[in-house]
Amino acid sequence: MRSAISCTLVPVCGLVTDIGRPRLVDGSSAGCACPSSQRRACDPAADPATDESSGYNGRVATPVVDLNALRRGCAHCSLQQLCLPAGIGVEGLQQLDSIVRRRRPIARGESLFRMGDRLEAVYVARDGAFKTVSISENGEERVVGFHLPGELIGLDALGADIHRCDAVALTVANVCEVPFDQLADIAAQVPGLQHRLLRVIGRSVGRDQDHLDMLARRQASERIALFLHGMSERFRHIGQPDSQFRLPMSREDIARFLGLALETVSRGFTRLQDDGVIAVDGRRVAILDRAELDRLAHHPELPEPRNRLHG
Amino acid sequence: MRSAISCTLVPVCGLVTDIGRPRLVDGSSAGCACPSSQRRACDPAADPATDESSGYNGRVATPVVDLNALRRGCAHCSLQQLCLPAGIGVEGLQQLDSIVRRRRPIARGESLFRMGDRLEAVYVARDGAFKTVSISENGEERVVGFHLPGELIGLDALGADIHRCDAVALTVANVCEVPFDQLADIAAQVPGLQHRLLRVIGRSVGRDQDHLDMLARRQASERIALFLHGMSERFRHIGQPDSQFRLPMSREDIARFLGLALETVSRGFTRLQDDGVIAVDGRRVAILDRAELDRLAHHPELPEPRNRLHG
DNA sequence: CGTAAGTTTGACCGGTGTCAACGGTCGTGG
DNA sequence: CCACGACCGTTGACACCGGTCAAACTTACG
Numbered sequence A, B: 001m002r003s004a005i006s007c008t009l010v011p012v013c014g015l016v017t018d019i020g021r022p023r024l025v026d027g028s029s030a031g032c033a034c035p036s037s038q039r040r041a042c043d044p045a046a047d048p049a050t051d052e053s054s055g056y057n058g059r060v061a062t063p064v065v066d067l068n069a070l071r072r073g074c075a076h077c078s079l080q081q082l083c084l085p086a087g088i089g090v091e092g093l094q095q096l097d098s099i100v101r102r103r104r105p106i107a108r109g110e111s112l113f114r115m116g117d118r119l120e121a122v123y124v125a126r127d128g129a130f131k132t133v134s135i136s137e138n139g140e141e142r143v144v145g146f147h148l149p150g151e152l153i154g155l156d157a158l159g160a161d162i163h164r165c166d167a168v169a170l171t172v173a174n175v176c177e178v179p180f181d182q183l184a185d186i187a188a189q190v191p192g193l194q195h196r197l198l199r200v201i202g203r204s205v206g207r208d209q210d211h212l213d214m215l216a217r218r219q220a221s222e223r224i225a226l227f228l229h230g231m232s233e234r235f236r237h238i239g240q241p242d243s244q245f246r247l248p249m250s251r252e253d254i255a256r257f258l259g260l261a262l263e264t265v266s267r268g269f270t271r272l273q274d275d276g277v278i279a280v281d282g283r284r285v286a287i288l289d290r291a292e293l294d295r296l297a298h299h300p301e302l303p304e305p306r307n308r309l310h311g
Numbered sequence C: 001c002g003t004a005a006g007t008t009t010g011a012c013c014g015g016t017g018t019c020a021a022c023g024g025t026c027g028t029g030g
Numbered sequence D: 001c002c003a004c005g006a007c008c009g010t011t012g013a014c015a016c017c018g019g020t021c022a023a024a025c026t027t028a029c030g
Helices: A036-042 A048-053 A067-072 A090-099 A180-189 A191-216 A220-237 A251-258 A262-274 A290-298 B036-041 B048-053 B067-072 B090-099 B180-189 B191-216 B220-237 B251-258 B262-274 B290-298
Strands: A111-113 A121-127 A130-135 A141-147 A166-169 A174-179 A244-246 A278-281 A284-287 B111-113 B121-127 B130-135 B141-147 B166-169 B174-179 B244-246 B278-281 B284-287
Touching: A090 A174, A090 A180, A090 A191, A121 A180, A130 A251, A141 A191, A141 A251, A141 B191, A174 A180, A180 A191, A180 B180, A180 B191, A191 A220, A191 A251, A191 B141, A191 B180, A191 B191, A220 A244, A220 A251, A220 A262, A220 A284, A220 A290, A251 A262, A262 A278, B090 B174, B090 B180, B090 B191, B121 B180, B130 B251, B141 B191, B141 B251, B174 B180, B180 B191, B191 B220, B191 B251, B220 B244, B220 B251, B220 B262, B220 B284, B220 B290, B251 B262, B262 B278
Parallel strands: none
Antiparallel strands: A111 A166, A121 A174, A130 A141, A130 A166, A244 A284, A278 A284, B111 B166, B121 B174, B130 B141, B130 B166, B244 B284, B278 B284
């Protein structure tokens, strides 16, 4: 039964892949889930020596064109279409690229920023996943959101210049760090970028509203179905298989995201499995009956067709 | 009896009313909750004739300086410090002012935009209150947010250029309508405005996160306490009394905002009243014990001090 | 004055939080 | 190699909060 879900994620390649057409650039790209362009562009860890020598951020000091630096740049990033660069010209791309810092891999559990920090930069994961959490006065952790590659992290500080959450890596991850002041400056100069920035912010607002929608659903089963539905959509959006994937977060994180007890989440998963809607093995999830999943997420009032496989 | 609450919602003064002491409306600005500047700047309805003659939006066609138009302008609006104009120079202010349209009063129940509409403008209420609601597939209404004066409405469309919600007036209201494309253009030119726009958006994001926080709280009593706490803060923020106010929304709206049944909201209110924390009369609320309200909102785990007044 | 809408209150029971125990996986170290 | 413990996920039992249905009451408004 276990073998049904063999999809494991290679940690390094993380969540990202190329969307649509894998571009061959370098002979051998075939075997890995990550397209070669990704490997080249987004994985500083692949060539640690070079990275070390060029300093903390990914840019080289020399005016000489560094092939590796170029390859790591926005122009070649597989996330380009999902990220800030989308739709801005070469000029703007260069300007943007010049301020982007590419940080060495973030360890699982490490924080990009913490509650109370001043807003210095916004972040985009190239691969890996993050959660943003806010700790309430009584010490309870509340998951505000999950962030997959291409989704901006750090916008919570936009209102008051102070971060309202911690941003914690759920897996090892590589991120681009974009100093916010400089981003705002460039956005004013490059009209397309301003528009793009607003759009990315807007998508983030949209996700928050989806989250609200989820929490307002009264039944636990609805929230869980909606959560899986949303994750599937987001995986598809970044070019990952949307029918079987590995959730980067624990049951507890999901519970704190959905406002439920973790036992309830666990029970919800098994229930969906019993009903033949999904297959679950720990964090690995396969969606078997998408239509039914959508129905549960959106039209829960209808009595479910009772053809349980084993009851 | 009508006269007792006449400052009330007279459309103009918006949300606010007082609970305790009846105020005379006429003559004495001293007594009214609305600051005089507000009355001057924000009340097109006060002089309907002039308003009609100057056309649909508040601007006059003639180059001659129209005192009324000026008074209605951003420069004199009492909301200035809360709204987009804050912190931008005279130049920018004029540019911004030139694109702002001031719409005639919106009737209660009327919509600024509907789900599926293209993003054309963002709105700011000068007075009155709005809710944004999203209708789910099964026809259920879900309250995404409430909007008091100075809070931008319409940002939900930022992500996809399509509105995700309806924006419905809870009371008669006056709004400024800001064509979004032009706003973005000007924002690129006026650096202060771009910053300001991002900040206003950020505050909106912050409110969404507060909302999330509310929904994630498990106990109904916590959500209700948090809701009242937040409303009180927001009233204070716009210069209204924060210890007694009139809620612009129904119990049902609150319930749909908090993800509860309306009966539960009602029971929660009476419970708070029984405990001496607030006084409730329909939509009129007075906060009697703020410390206790805050405690309930933030530290619900502690057993409440049981010195009930009656019970 | 009559109708509709909004609010409150009561009774009932189902869903879900809580507590508890068990099992599986992974990493560490003997 | 296995032993061990930490962490994570699953499952069961049970009590209680809150959703649902129902009815009375007040307020708003024509």
